[in-house]
Amino acid sequence: MQFLLALIVAGPLLGAVAALLPARPSPGHRPSSSRFAEPLPVTGLKGSSPEQAVLRHGVTVTGVILLAAIVLALGFDHAHPQAMQATTDITWIKALDVRIHLGVDGISLPLLLLTALLTFLCALYSYFKPPAGPSPRAFVALLLLLETGTLATFAVLDLVLFFLAFETVLVPMYFLIARWGGAGRQAAALKFILYTVLGSVIMLLGLLLVGLKAGTFDMVALATDNGRSLTTSVQVIAVLAIGLGLAVKTPMWPLHSWLPDAHTAAPTVGSVLLAGVLLKMGTYGFVRIALPIVPEGMHTFAPYLAAFAVAGIVYGSLACLALARPGNKGDLKRLIAYSSVGHMGFVLLGIATLTPTGVNGALFANIAHGLITGLLFFLAGAVKDRYGTADLDTLAGATGAALYGRAPRLGALLAFAAVASLGLPGLAGFWGEMLALFGAFDPAAGLSRPAFLTCMAVGAFGTLLTAAYLLVVVRRVCMGGPRPAGERALADVQGYEFAAWTPLAALTVLAGLWPAVLLGLTDPAVQQLLAGGKQ
Numbered sequence: 050m051q052f053l054l055a056l057i058v059a060g061p062l063l064g065a066v067a068a069l070l071p072a073r074p075s076p077g078h079r080p081s082s083s084r085f086a087e088p089l090p091v092t093g094l095k096g097s098s099p100e101q102a103v104l105r106h107g108v109t110v111t112g113v114i115l116l117a118a119i120v121l122a123l124g125f126d127h128a129h130p131q132a133m134q135a136t137t138d139i140t141w142i143k144a145l146d147v148r149i150h151l152g153v154d155g156i157s158l159p160l161l162l163l164t165a166l167l168t169f170l171c172a173l174y175s176y177f178k179p180p181a182g183p184s185p186r187a188f189v190a191l192l193l194l195l196e197t198g199t200l201a202t203f204a205v206l207d208l209v210l211f212f213l214a215f216e217t218v219l220v221p222m223y224f225l226i227a228r229w230g231g232a233g234r235q236a237a238a239l240k241f242i243l244y245t246v247l248g249s250v251i252m253l254l255g256l257l258l259v260g261l262k263a264g265t266f267d268m269v270a271l272a273t274d275n276g277r278s279l280t281t282s283v284q285v286i287a288v289l290a291i292g293l294g295l296a297v298k299t300p301m302w303p304l305h306s307w308l309p310d311a312h313t314a315a316p317t318v319g320s321v322l323l324a325g326v327l328l329k330m331g332t333y334g335f336v337r338i339a340l341p342i343v344p345e346g347m348h349t350f351a352p353y354l355a356a357f358a359v360a361g362i363v364y365g366s367l368a369c370l371a372l373a374r375p376g377n378k379g380d381l382k383r384l385i386a387y388s389s390v391g392h393m394g395f396v397l398l399g400i401a402t403l404t405p406t407g408v409n410g411a412l413f414a415n416i417a418h419g420l421i422t423g424l425l426f427f428l429a430g431a432v433k434d435r436y437g438t439a440d441l442d443t444l445a446g447a448t449g450a451a452l453y454g455r456a457p458r459l460g461a462l463l464a465f466a467a468v469a470s471l472g473l474p475g476l477a478g479f480w481g482e483m484l485a486l487f488g489a490f491d492p493a494a495g496l497s498r499p500a501f502l503t504c505m506a507v508g509a510f511g512t513l514l515t516a517a518y519l520l521v522v523v524r525r526v527c528m529g530g531p532r533p534a535g536e537r538a539l540a541d542v543q544g545y546e547f548a549a550w551t552p553l554a555a556l557t558v559l560a561g562l563w564p565a566v567l568l569g570l571t572d573p574a575v576q577q578l579l580a581g582g583k584q
Contacts, residue, residue, distance in 0.1 A: 050121065050124055050135035051135050051136065051137050051151075053117050053120060053124070053135060054121060054135040054137065054152075054153060054204060055116050055119065055120045055137060055149055055151065055321045056114075056306065057117050057161065057165070057198070057204070058151065058197065058200050058201050058281070060110065060114050060117070060318065061111070061168075061194070061196040061197040062194065062197040063198065064106070064107075064111075064193045064411070064494060065179045065189075065190040065191075065193035065194045065197065066190075067106065067110075068103055068107065068110075068186055068189040068190040068193065069186060069187075069190050069504045069523060071415045073342075077100060077110060077113065078120055079540075083372050087403070089202050089283075093345065094457075096106055096278050097133025097219070099184060099305045100179075100185045102170075103185050103186050103189050104175060104176040104185050105176060106189060106191060107172040107176070107189035107192055107193065108169070108176055108178060109174070109193075110358050111165070111168045111169040111171075111172040111193070111196065112169055112172075112319045112397075113194065113383070113524075114165050114168070114200075115165040115166055115168075115169040116165075116168070117165075117233070118161055119162070120167040121158075121393045122133060122158060122162055123431070123459050124510060125153070125158060127199050128571070129571070129573070130149050130154060130155030130158075130551075130570045130571075130573050131154060131155060131573040131576070131577040131578075132154065132207070133152035133153070133154050133269060134152065134153055134154065135151070135152060135153050136150070136152040137149065137150065137151040137152075137447030138150045138151075138208075140525075141210075144262075145209070145266070145311070146264075146265055146266060146267070146311060147207060147209045147210070147266055147293070148207050148210075148266075148267060149207070149210065150202050150205065150210070150267060150268075150269070151202060151205060151206065151207040151342035152204070152206050152208045152269070154574045155528055155570035155572075155573060156333075156336060156337065156412060156570075156571055156575065156578070157203045157333070157337075158414070158514075158570060159416050159476055159568075159570060159571070160203045160333060160416070161200060161203050161204065161328055161412045162414070163324050163325065163329070163416055163419045163514060164199045164200055164203065164421070165196075165200070165349050166195065166197075166552065166554050167321060167326055167419065167423055168196040168199075168320075168322065168326075168423070168475070170423075170549045170552065170553070171192065171322060172189075172192060172320035172520075172547065173320055173489055173547075173549050174427070174545065174546070174549040175188070175192070175318055176545070177543075177545035178317075178434070178524075178545070178546075179228065180229040180316035180319075181316075182228050182229035182315065182316070183228055183229075183265065183462070186437040187228075188229060190201060191221035191224055191225055192318070192373070193216035193375055193530070194217065194220070194221045194222070195218050195221040195222060195322060197216030197217065198214050198215075198216075198218035198221070199214075199218055199322075199326050199327065199330065201213075201214035201217065201474060202214040202215055202218070202330050203330075205268075205332060206267065206268045206269050207266050207267060208256045208258070208259065208260050208266040208267075208268060208271075208338070209266050209267060210294075210299065210324060210353045211255055211256070211268070211334070211338070212249070212253055213335075214477055215249065215252075215298075215334070216249055216384060217247075218327055218330070219242060219249075220247065220444050221529030222241065222319065222322075222323065222327065223238050223241060224238075224321040225316065225318075225361055226241060226311055226313065226314055226315045226316075226319055226349070227239075227541075228321065228474065229316045229317055230313075230314040230315050230319065230545075231313075231314050232314065233310065233313065233314045234248070234315075236310070236314075237307075237311050237313065237314035237315070238311070239304075239309040240307045240310055240311070240364065241307050241310075241311045243305040243307075243439070244304070244408075245297055245307070247296060247297070247298070248294040248295075248297030249294050249297075250291060250294075250306070251290050251293045251294050252291050252293065252294020252295065252334075254290050254292070255286070255287045255288070255289070255291035255292075256291060256338075258283065258286065258287050258290065259271065259283075259287050259291075259342060259343065262278070263278045263279055264278070264285050265273060265510025267340065267583045268342070271333050271342040272341035272342055272578065273553070274341050274342075274582075275341060275342075275344060275579065275581030276342060276344050276345055276346075276579075278407035279343065281345050281346075281349075283346070284343040284345045284346030284347075284349075285345070285346045285347075285349050285445070286352050287343050287346055288339055288343050288346030288347055289333070289350070289454040291338060291339060291343075292335070292354070293340060294333055294334075295331040295339070296331065296357075296368040297331070297333040298328065298330055298331035298334075299325065299328055299332055299393050299396075299397065300331070300390065300393070300394070300428060301329070301331075301354075301357050301358070301361055301394075302357060302360050302361030302364050302365070302390060302394070302395055303360075305361065305488075306388045306529065307499075308386050308389065308390065309383050309386040310337075311323060311386075312324065312385065312386035312389075312426070313380055313383045313386065315368075315456065316430075317426060317429075317430030317431075317433075318432070320382060320385075320426040320429075321387075321423045321426045321427055323424075324385075324418070324419070324422040324423060324424035324426055325418075325419040325420075325422060326350055326419060326443065327421075328418075329391055329397070329415050329418075329419060332393065332396045332397065332400065332411060332415055333415070335397075335400050336400060336408060336411070336412065336466055336575075336578070340400070340403070340408070340475050340578060341577065341578045341579070341581065344581070346494070347403065347496060348403065348496070349355065350495060351401045351402070351492075351493075351496055352401070352496065352501075354397055354400070354401040355397075355398055355401035355402070355489065355500070355504045355506065356499060358359075358394045358395070358396075358397035358398040358499075358504070358508075359394060359398060359504045359507040359508050359511065360394075361390050361391060361393070361394035361397070362391045362394035362395060362398070362507070362511035363391075363507060363510070363511050363514065364390065364391075365387045365389070365390035365391030365392075365511075366388075366391050366511050366515050366517075366518060367386060367392065367514065368387040368390075368513060368515030369384050369388050369391070369514075369515075369518040370517060371389065372384045372518075372522070373441060373518045373521040373525070374521075375445065375525075376442065377441075377442070378440055378441075378442055379434070379440070379441045379442070380439050380440055380441070381429045381439040381440075381441055381444070381522070381526070382426065382429050382430075382439050383428055383431065383439075383485040384441070384518070384522065385422065385425050385426060388422070388515070388518075388519075389418070389422055390513060391511060391514075392414065392418045392422070392470070392478075393418065394508070395410075395412045395414050395482045395486075396411045396415055396418070396481070396483065396488075396509070396533065397411070397506065398411075398485045398488075398489055398490050398504060398508055399412075399414065399484065399485035399489075399574065400486035401492075401504075402485070402489050402492045402493060402496075402501065403492065403493035403579070404488045404491065404492060404493050405572065405575050405576055405579060406484055406487050406491075407484065407485055407487070407488020407489065407492070407574055408488070408489070408575045408578075408579065409484055409568055409575050410461065410480070410482070410483070410484025410485040410486075410487070410488055411481065411484075411485060411486075411565065412481075412482050412565055412571045413432070413480050413481035413484060413560075413568065413571070414480075414482060415477075415481070416477070416560065416567060417477035417478050417480070417481050417560060418478075418481075419468045420477055420553050420557050420560070421466055421470050421477060421551055421557055422470065422476055423478075423555075424466045424469075424550055424553040424554060424557070425463075425466045425467075425470060425558075426468055427546075427549060427550055427583070428459070428463045428550070431459060431542075432444065432452075432459070432463070433445060433538050433539060435456070435459075435488070436539075437516040438506055441522070441526070444525065444526050445525040445526070451527070451528065452526060452527045452529050452539075453528060455539045456519060456539040456540065456541040456542070458541045458542040459539075459541055459542050460526075462542065462550060462554065463523070463526065463527060464523050464527055464552075465557075466552060467519040467520070467522060467523050468519070468523075469518040469557050469561075470515070470519055471515050471519045471520075472512055472514070472515065472516075474561075475558075475561045475562060476557055476558060476560075477556070477557045477558075477559075477560035478557075478563035479561060480561070480564045480568075481561070482508075484510065485506055485508070486509060487504050489502070489504050489508065490494070490502065490505050493542055508514075
């Protein structure tokens with residue numbers, strides 16, 4: 050188990066280094082000077098060109114990491130999910146008591162699995178549909194480096210290592226947007242890096258304050274101490290600094306403005322990983338660090354966090370409604386990006402309640418958002434590839450994109466992902482938002498119940514707005530008149546697309562029908578975390 054977790058964290062990094070090694074050209078192959086853009090011939094995973102070889106390397110490495118994560122999950126002691134398992138604890142910087150401390154519990158295990166799955170599906174999709182840009186060698190290396198940073202964020206148990214892992218993902222995501230993105234990619238990438246780096250610098254100050262005042266950077270020891278070695282003023286300052294950094298990455302309104310530009314410009318797989326994995330790093334930091342280590346500071350700021358959360362829910366939904374209206378030139382990818390602001394608002398609301406119900410709802414909504422929004426961005430990319438645009442007015446046009454009639458399987462999948470995103474009971478999107486609202490109905494002791502009841506009411510109103518804009522999108526993109534004479538037929542879902550999207554759709558249904566599978570992992574860990582590490 051220790052070896053498996055170390056392999057999961059370090060394996061993609063080794064794979065990234067290997068991807069950059071020069072490859073021996075195949076006999077008769079002539080290097081191409083063109084930008085790497087066109088889909089490769091569909092020959093399974095047996096292509097012999099250097100481009101296909103390096104992309105196949107990405108599929109292989111991410112596949113091995115996914116397999117290792119599944120084996121880790123099968124070997125996980127599900128009877129004690131609150132206990133840190135597969136731990137490694139090695140001294141790294143003795144003078145500062147910084148340690149290479151790894152471990153996994155019921156909170157981090159689902160996020161590790163989600164990261165490994167989404168990265169594998171992105172690598173598989175990119176083999177058949179590579180994004181336009183420079184050499185695939187750099188693309189695969191950056192994809193694997195991104196996976197390393199994300200997996201490490203969810204596995205490390207030292208504040209310094211957490212910060213380093215948190216920062217590792219910024220460089221590969223910046224280049225994925227700037228080099229392989231679409232129109233406006235340079236400005237979007239610059240905005241992304243400026244916002245996130247500034248937030249990270251502020252977060253680092255808070256992490257250093259906690260570690261130096263408590264005398265250790267070990268997250269398990271700090272959680273067990275439950276803030277007893279930190280004064281209230283230190284905790285308040287630390288939560289303010291750490292929370293700002295995490296809020297940028299989540300992103301929380303009004304620190305969200307980098308997200309729509311990044312999603313609009315990013316390549317399809319970049320959008321999938323940004324929404325499905327990177328945003329979870331912020332909310333995970335709130336649960337893993339802020340709740341157990343500085344509880345008094347969190348108690349002070351919880352009402353404000355809840356207020357910003359529900360403001361984000363309503364703001365994101367209203368922005369989506371505006372984008373969905375005819376004549377507003379709304380972009381489908383941009384609309385999905387704004388929807389993430391609203392959905393992550395429910396995650397933050399659940400965390401702000403400081404209750405097991407709310408925090409469990411937040412963790413469930415984290416996973417559900419990764420599955421559903423990852424699928425939505427895959428589908429938005431497919432629609433853009435087929436129509437040459439993601440502009441909703443262009444897609445609707447005079448007759449409507451009419452995916453139901455022109456590409457019925459693609460239209461059905463888009464409608465499925467939309468109703469899952471709006472929180473239809475029986476699908477994954479329902480449980481997290483419901484539990485977050487239930488947590489707001491009865492917040493932790495000492496919090497203002499009238500204030501949280503107001504937040505609950507505003508959040509519930511946000512669910513109605515979410516349903517409104519998603520149904521408008523389905524009507525405009527999926528419905529419409531017959532294909533005009535002479536217009537070329539659209540390709541429906543291809544085999545590689547089916548392989549990349551089916552796992553996300555299936556898990557969305559599974560999590561919606563059997564939420565106890567996920568809640569059984571998170572609840573004991575959350576109970577112990579809120580109790581200050583006590584069994």
